[in-house]
Every structure is written in structure tokens, then in C-alpha cells.
Amino acid sequence: xxxxxxxxxxxxxxxxxxxxxxxxxxxxxxxxxxxxxxxxxxxxxxxxxxxxxxxxxxxxxxxxxxxxxxxxxxxxxxxxxxxxxxxxxxxxxxxxxxxxxxxxxxxxxxxxxx
Amino acid sequence: xxxxxxxxxxxxxxxxxxxxxxxxxxxxxxxxxxxxxxxxxxxxxxxxxxxxxxxxxxxxxxxxxxxxxxxxxxxxxxxxxxxxxxxxxxxxxxxxxxxxxxxxxxxxxxxxxxxxx
Numbered sequence: 001x002x003x004x005x006x007x008x009x010x011x012x013x014x015x016x017x018x019x020x021x022x023x024x025x026x027x028x029x030x031x032x033x034x035x036x037x038x039x040x041x042x043x044x045x046x047x048x049x050x051x052x053x054x055x056x057x058x059x060x061x062x063x064x065x066x067x068x069x070x071x072x073x074x075x076x077x078x079x080x081x082x083x084x085x086x087x088x089x090x091x092x093x094x095x096x097x098x099x100x101x102x103x104x105x106x107x108x109x110x111x112x113x114x
Numbered sequence: 115x116x117x118x119x120x121x122x123x124x125x126x127x128x129x130x131x132x133x134x135x136x137x138x139x140x141x142x143x144x145x146x147x148x149x150x151x152x153x154x155x156x157x158x159x160x161x162x163x164x165x166x167x168x169x170x171x172x173x174x175x176x177x178x179x180x181x182x183x184x185x186x187x188x189x190x191x192x193x194x195x196x197x198x199x200x201x202x203x204x205x206x207x208x209x210x211x212x213x214x215x216x217x218x219x220x221x222x223x224x225x226x227x228x229x230x231x
Contacts, residue, residue, distance in 0.1 A: 033219065042120075042205050042221040043159075056218050091159065099215045100147050102161035 002026075004106035006092050012112045013082045021077045021109045025094030032075050033103065034067055035091040043091055049075060050097065082113045118206050118222035126228050127196050134181065135191040135204050135225050143211030144168075148189045149219070150180070153203040162204075165189055167213075193227075201229045 005024040013019050025032050031050055035043035036059075045059040051072035060067070064083075069075040079086055089110050093103035117140040127133045139148065150162040165173045165180045173180040181190040193200055206222040 031215065035221075040224075040226075042118075042223045045218050045220055048218050050216065055216050059218075089157065093159070097215050099209060099213060099217070100164060100166055102149065102164065103151075103159070103219065104161075105151075105159035107156075107158050 004092055004094050004104050006090075006106035006109050008109060009107065010110050010112075012114065015082060015084060015113055017082050017113075018078065018080045019082055019111065021079075021090050021111070023075045023077070023092030023094075023106060025073065025075070025092070026104055027073075028096070029094035029104070030072075030097030031095045031103075032069060033093045034075070034077050035093070036061075037089045037091055037108070039088075046077070046090075079111075082111075084113050087111055087113045118208055118220060120206055120222040120225050122225045123223075124226040124228070126230055128230050129198060130195055132192060132194045133196050133200075133227065135193070135206075135227065136188070137190055137206030137222060138186070138188045139206070139208050140187065141208070141211055143213065145213040146211055147209040147213060148180075148182075149207040149209075150178070150189075150191045151205045151207060151221075152200075153205065153224075155202070159205070163191065196229050198229050198231060201227060203227075 034046040037043045047057040049069045064080045066078045089108040091108045093105045095101045119138045148165045152160045163175045179192045203224045210217045
């Protein structure tokens with residue numbers, strides 16, 4: 001595709017529900033990042049993939065959060081037993097993989113947990 | 115842990131004036147990369163400019179330039195001749211050491227810039 005695509009754009013979940021957020025990076029992009037952004041704040045790092053390898057998951061807030069990228073392309077961020085504090089915008093970004101390269105961001109998924 | 119600090123939560127600037135957005139970073143590694151991104155109200159993050167720690171010159175991209183002071187660990191973004199469309203959140207970011215494609219990118223808390231007509 002032309003850009004990074006995230007779905008759904010909006011997700012409302014009841015507390016305790018499981019949710020899955022999808023990220024379709026730009027074709028051929030090796031690197032894929034997930035960030036969590038609270039309203040009025042900067043993006044907080046969650047996890048990072050290079051191809052299918054998850055190189056860093058130090059930002060995942062708890063073991064309720066899980067991310068995968070099994071074929072090195074599409075990635076899914078799963079949140080189990082959602083809590084109200086999980087409400088945020090989840091941003092996905094990709095790049096070709098060079099260290100000095102800019103990230104291309106998707107429009108994000110806005111998750112609201114009621 | 116590495117850290118990015120943006121001390122200006124919000125700024126108001128008159129249209130056509132220049133504006134400087136502050137960013138300081140904390141790292142003991144000599145090799146790192148710094149980025150600035152813009153986030154309009156639509157939500158999508160847009161890359162503006164990049165500076166490598168070993169780059170000899172300050173980076174420039176059109177109306178954007180980076181005032182890079184390595185000894186002070188600051189990388190301030192300068193926007194010349196501001197326009198109404200520059201109103202947005204601005205984030206400073208750093209690729210953490212060890213500086214490689216395997217390291218994560220962290221962001222500051224941002225500065226909300228509002229341009230007055």
C-alpha cells in the first residue's frame with residue numbers, strides 16, 4: 001500500500017474484553033514499531049520488530065500486552081483483559097531499517113475502554 | 115536510561131515570525147541520532163528533520179533547521195517564517211544507544227505550537 005495502514009481506526013471495548021489491533025506496514029519495510037500515546041502526551045515505546053524478530057519488548061506495560069509479526073509483514077498488538085488505563089491511541093510505524101531513517105506512521109487506533 | 119526533555123508545553127507565535135522549540139537529551143554514548151516530528155490535530159506523525167551526532171553541519175530541511183549543540187546536549191528545532199499550517203504538536207525523538215538499526219526510538223513529551231494570524 002501507499003502508507004502504513006492501521007485498523008480499526010476506533011475501538012470501544014468493555015473492561016475485561018480482549019482486543020486486537022492490526023498494522024499493515026509499507027511493503028518491504030523491515031522495521032516496525034508500536035507506540036502508545038495518551039492524550040496530549042508523547043508516544044511511549046511499546047515494542048519493536050525487525051522482520052519477524054521482536055528485538056525489544058521492554059515497553060509493554062504488562063503481560064496482558066502481546067505483539068506479533070509472524071511473517072515479517074503485518075503485525076498485531078493484542079491486549080487481554082483490557083483495563084481503563086489502556087485507553088489511548090496506539091500508533092504503528094515502519095521503516096526500511098536503516099538506523100538514521102525516518103519512521104512512517106499510521107493514523108493510529110484510538111482505543112476506549114469503558 | 116536515555117531521556118528526551120521538551121520543557122515548553124505550549125507556545126504562541128505570530129505568523130511569519132521564527133520560532134525555536136527546545137529539546138535536550140540525555141545520553142553518555144557518543145553515537146546517536148535525533149529526529150523531529152510534527153503531529154497536526156489529524157493525528158498523523160510527520161517526519162521533519164534528522165541530525166546524526168557525528169554530522170559536521172546542522173541539519174536543514176526547507177524552513178526547518180536544527181540548532182545542534184552537542185556539548186549542551188540540545189537539539190532545538192527552528193522554524194523560519196511560521197505559517198498557520200505549522201500549528202501542531204512537535205516531538206523530539208532519539209534513537210537510543212547503541213546507535214544501530216536494532217535500537218528503539220524514544221520521544222519527548224512534545225510542545226504544542228499555535229500560530230496567531
